Structure formats: C-alpha cells, structure tokens
Amino acid sequence: MKVGVAGLGVMGRGMARNLSAAGLLAGVWNRTRANGEALAEELQVPLTEDAAALARLCDVVITCVSADQDVREVVGALADGVSKGDVVIDTSTIGVDTAEAAAETLRARGAEFLDAPVTGGPEGADTGTLQIMVGGDPDVLERIRPALQAIGSGATHFGPVGYGQRAKAVNQVMVAGLVQAISESLSFAEASGLDTERLLPVLTGGAAGSRLLERRGSRILAGDFEPGFRVSLHHKDLNLCRDLLQKLDVSLPLVEMTIKHYERLLEQGYGEEDTSALFRLKRDLFASGNRKSL
Numbered sequence: 001m002k003v004g005v006a007g008l009g010v011m012g013r014g015m016a017r018n019l020s021a022a023g024l025l026a027g028v029w030n031r032t033r034a035n036g037e038a039l040a041e042e043l044q045v046p047l048t049e050d051a052a053a054l055a056r057l058c059d060v061v062i063t064c065v066s067a068d069q070d071v072r073e074v075v076g077a078l079a080d081g082v083s084k085g086d087v088v089i090d091t092s093t094i095g096v097d098t099a100e101a102a103a104e105t106l107r108a109r110g111a112e113f114l115d116a117p118v119t120g121g122p123e124g125a126d127t128g129t130l131q132i133m134v135g136g137d138p139d140v141l142e143r144i145r146p147a148l149q150a151i152g153s154g155a156t157h158f159g160p161v162g163y164g165q166r167a168k169a170v171n172q173v174m175v176a177g178l179v180q181a182i183s184e185s186l187s188f189a190e191a192s193g194l195d196t197e198r199l200l201p202v203l204t205g206g207a208a209g210s211r212l213l214e215r216r217g218s219r220i221l222a223g224d225f226e227p228g229f230r231v232s233l234h235h236k237d238l239n240l241c242r243d244l245l246q247k248l249d250v251s252l253p254l255v256e257m258t259i260k261h262y263e264r265l266l267e268q269g270y271g272e273e274d275t276s277a278l279f280r281l282k283r284d285l286f287a288s289g290n291r292k293s294l
Contacts, residue, residue: 002026003147004058006051006074008036010227011091011118012064014125015151016043019062021128022150029054031074055081055088060144062151063090067236068098075113084110087144091132093117093172093237096162096244099135103161112149114138115161117168118152121229123215129153133171135164169244172237175275176258178212179234183279186220191286196221212276220276228274235262235271261294 001024005016008030019025020043027046030036040047048054055061055078063074069095078088088106090099090113099115106113114136124130130152134141138157141148148155158167185208200221204214219225227290238259245252261281270277281294 001060001144001146002058003150004048004061005056005064005069006030006061006063007092008039008102009064009068011125012062013039014128014142015062015064015091017126018128019147019150020045022146024147024150027054027057043077051077052081054078055084055086058086060087060089061133062147063088063092065092066233067092068094071098071102075105079105079109079111082109082111086111087114087140088112089114089116089144091118093233093240094165095240096165096268098164099111099162103136109149112137113142113161114144115164116148116233117164118154119168119171120152125151132156133158133164133167135159135161135166150202165240167246169237169241169268172234173241173255174254175212175229175234176238177254178210178273179278180254180258180261182210182213182217183220183276183282185186186217187282187286188277190221191282192256205211216276220279225270225273225277225279229278230272231262231265231275231277232271234275235266238262257294264294 003019003024004027006013006029008028016025025045027048027132028036028040029048029051036047051074061078065071065074071090071092103113114134116132116134118130118132120130128151131147132152132155134155134157141157189199200217238255241255261278264275
C-alpha cells in the first residue's frame with residue numbers, strides 16, 4: 001500500500017510522520033508548497049507538484065484540510081489523477097452534503113471515498129492515537145485499515161458516506177459542553193479565591209475529570225490559549241451541527257449558546273486561539289460591574 005497525505009497542517013504533519021514510521025508513506029502534497037518542503041525532506045518522500053500527481057503516485061490518499069470548499073477543491077484535483085480502485089480518505093470535518101458530493105466525484109473515476117473525521121487533536125495526530133469515525137463502504141475500510149491503524153488507535157464504521165460526519169457532529173457538541181463547563185467552572189474557582197493549583201488535581205481526579213481539563217486546565221488559568229483546536233474551526237463545526245439539527249427540526253441550547261460566544265471571541269480577534277479562550281468571556285462575568293449573564 002502506498003499512502004499519500006494531502007494537507008500538511010498541524011494534523012496532517014502528525015499523520016504523515018506516523019505513516020512514514022509504519023513504512024506506508026509514498027508522498028505528500030500541500031497547497032502552499034513552501035509549508036511542505038521541510039516535512040518532505042524530513043521524511044524523505046516526494047512533495048508532488050499538485051494533487052493529481054500525488055494521486056497518480058499512491059493507492060490511498062488521506063486528505064486533511066479545513067473546510068467544505070477546501071475538500072471540494074482538493075478532491076476535484078485528486079480526481080484527475082486517481083485510478084480504478086484507489087481510495088481517498090478525508091479526515092476533515094465537513095458537511096454531509098460535501099462528503100456525498102466528494103464520493104460521487106471519485107466514483108465517476110472508479111475510485112472510492114471514505115469520510116473519516118478524527119478526534120484527538122494535535123496530540124493524537126502526533127502520537128498516532130486519533131479516534132476515527134468512518135462513513136463509506138465497509139469492505140473498502142477493511143482494505144485500507146492498515147493506513148488508519150498508522151494514524152489512530154481506533155477506526156469505527158458508522159454507515160454509508162456521511163455517517164462519519166454525523167458521528168463527528170455529536171463529538172463536537174460534546175466538546176462544546178466540556179469547553180463551556182471548564183471555562184465557567186475555572187473562572188468561578190478563580191473569582192472565589194481558591195488555590196487553583198491545588199484544586200486542579202482534585203478536579204481531574206474526580207467525577208468532573210476529563211482529558212480536556214487535564215491537558216488544558218493549568219494553561220487556561222495561566223492565560224495560555226495557544227491552539228490546539230481553534231475557536232474559528234469549532235465555530236465552523238458547530239454551524240455544521242446546527243445544519244444537521246435543523247433537518248431534525250431541533251435547536252440545541254448548548255450549540256446556539258456556544259456559537260454566540262464564539263462569535264464574540266471572533267469579533268474580539270481571538271478566532272485563532274484555542275477554544276479554551278472561552279475562559280476570557282467567563283472570567284469577565286466576575287469582573288466588577290460586569291456581573292450579568294452572557
């Protein structure tokens with residue numbers, strides 16, 4: 001199996017390194033070529049001139065980009081180089097309609113498509129411990145499973161194309177709840193005069209513990225909001241969740257509230273910070289003269 005990675009951002013770089021360590025990486029491509037040159041040299045693989053060239057070089061291409069339009073453009077470019085039986089695996093978080101359109105584009109060329117969004121963040125990408133939510137043909141999944149085993153600790157099939165995105169939407173709603181709860185609770189603790197250094201181990205070791213609190217708690221209290229998972233991306237994802245919810249004729253208060261709060265952070269110029277920057281808004285609630293609900 002020859003695997004390529006298209007999209008060498010913070011997640012794609014980790015995936016490429018783990019595929020290389022597994023002996024599967026055959027090439028890489030990035031829309032901004034300069035951003036891929038150092039990684040290609042590090043891993044001793046070709047940095048192809050375009051996406052179609054990567055598709056011609058590989059049996060399997062893993063894509064990792066930011067938004068729906070990016071996926072449509074990259075998949076369209078890959079389609080010019082795929083052969084019958086090739087597989088494109090998209091690990092981005094996108095709309096179900098975009099995933100279905102990508103599958104149709106590749107199917108017309110004889111290739112297969114799996115929508116396979118991931119969770120686990122940059123740490124999971126670096127350590128190869130991502131959880132992968134897969135939609136598409138289960139036989140295709142089994143055929144390319146070694147590629148997913150190189151980048152993640154689990155790849156679970158949920159149904160046809162689009163069902164990976166549905167599973168990821170559920171994940172993103174849950175993440176919103178965690179970010180809201182942690183940022184609110186820690187701002188409450190700080191305003192109460194508690195020794196937060198002593199409190200954090202108690203919280204992480206008890207019923208309120210979570211990986212997010214363990215990884216981000218001390219950084220939040222220190223005002224360190226380096227991403228991580230950016231506010232702008234989670235805002236985009238929650239709007240995708242809202243689209244799916246509208247089809248069910250449901251509006252979830254948690255989703256609506258978090259979208260509104262992220263919009264405030266975006267307006268204030270914090271869109272490229274980690275989602276834990278929500279702490280900025282919660283802390284302001286306790287500021288003198290500002291004691292009102294968000």
